[in-house]
Amino acid sequence: MTQDLRELVRAEFIEVFGTTPVGVWSAPGRVNLIGEHTDYNEGFVLPFAIDRRTFAAVGVRDDSRIRVASTFSDEVAEISITELSADAVSGWAAYPLGVAWALGELGFADLGAVPGVDIMIESDVPVGAGLSSSAAIESAVAVALAELWQLDIDRPALARVGRLAENEAVGAPTGIMDQMASLLGRDDAAVFIDCRSQEADAVDLGLAGAGLAILVIDTQVEHAHATGGYRDRRASCEAGAAALGVASLRDVEVADLVRAKELLDDVTFRRVRHVVTENQRVLDTVATLTAAGPLEIGELLDASHRSMRDDFEISVPELDLAVETAQANGALGARMTGGGFGGSAIALVPQGLVSQVQVAVDGAFAEHGFGQPVTFTVTPSAGARREV
Incomplete structure (x- = not known):
């Protein structure tokens, strides 16, 4: 599939722009194994990159224009690099154009001195499924521009570029987890990220050796982080931290929840309790993977879903059904993944039971009158890179 998309995006570039790209770069989507809504609270997360990628074919221009096109839109967005701003771009083009703007905004590039570029985007990361198709676009474009503009910038700094693009150009108040993954x-391996220090360490997963697979159950219920519930949850977390007198919920321990319950209204308390206990679950998952391997993390995944469903209230009936059906058909653990209000669940499943879980989930969704989900396994994979 990678080879096919690599060749396809080159051909599409030539068709749209009439020239040959100088290279193709790619970046993966991600699954968050555990640690939801902890990233913007300066907490801990444990995502991994998946074997579904976004590809960016890029050509260098002899002027200062930047043009972006993609296979999921007929629009070709065009603007002068020097006219880029957070407010100058909209729609899907805000992701790649926002990266170019953010490279200048953070001081990594002199946008008045870099050459223009043409960018064609192709992807097999599902959109709206909670697998961070947005960060895949941002990261592929970021590594391409960093190379072509000869910027001295490391991967964590590129992640900050992607986050700024998403926060300001797209308008989604997300943390840095997706871009780092x-x-x-x-x-x-998974990437264990301390979102306060932005330090990241690889944590071996050992799924194949343990005979396990990660099954993604895409409910086909689409979500949008630039609107509604995500922003409300973030505001609740900030209000909870302020009431508790801390810089962020990272500074609240599980033992502090007794005091928090006395100080906070019920809704804010439950939002805080999710983040605080989820941080601890991430630490426990890393410790368990290191000491005992992936066969022992199932209950932590289950507990994470209960917390998101009951305390953070970001699940939907389709996600709950996916999780419950997977658990009842042999999954060691299951949880919704991503920002919530739709998207996907993941299940940790013995390889021999994957088909059984897929059939059971399809049947359960049909029985409840839900649209048919899309299920597929994902493999923890390498991060952003130049392809050709």
Whole structure:
């Protein structure tokens, strides 16, 4: 598939722009194994890059224009690099154009001195499924521009570029987890990220050796982080931290929840309790993977889903059904993944039971009158890279 998309995006570039790209770069989507809504609270997360990628074919121009096109839109967006701003771009083009703007905004590039570029985007990361198709676009474009503009910038800094693009150009108040996972992913490993220090370490997963697979159950219920519930949850977390007198919920321990319950209204308390206990679950998952391997993390995944469903209230009936059906058909653990309000669930499943879980989930969705989900396994994979 990678080879096919690599060749396809080159051909599409030639068709749209009439020239040959100088290279093709790619970046993966991600699955968050555990640690939801902890990233913007300066907490801990444990995502991994997946074997579904976004490809960017890029050509260098002899002027200062930047043009972006993609296979998922007929629009070719065009603007002068020097006219880029957070407000100058909209729609899907805000992701790649926002990266170019953010490279200048953060001082990594002199946008008045870099050459223009043409960019064609192709992807097999599902959109709206909670697998961070947005960060895959941002990261592929970021590594391409960093190379072509000869910028001295490391991967964590590129992640900050992607986050700024998403926060300001797109308008989604997300943390840095998605970009870090897409840029720092490694085969058969998760990326343990301290979102306060932005330090990241690879944690071996050992899924194949344990005979396990990660099954993604895409409910086909689409979500949008630039609107609604995500922003409300973030505001609740900030209000909870302020009421507790801390810089962020990272500074609240599980033992502090007794005091928090006395100080906070019920809704804010439950939002805080999710983040605080989820941080601890991430630490426990890393410790368990290191000491005992992936066969022992199932209950932590289950507990994470209960917390998101009951305390953070970001699940939907389709996600709950996916999780419950997987658990009842042999999954060691299951949880919704991503920002919530739709998207995907993941299940940790013995390889021999994957088909059984897929059939059971399809049947359960049909029985409840839900649209048919899309299910597929994902493999922890390498991060952003130049392809050709």
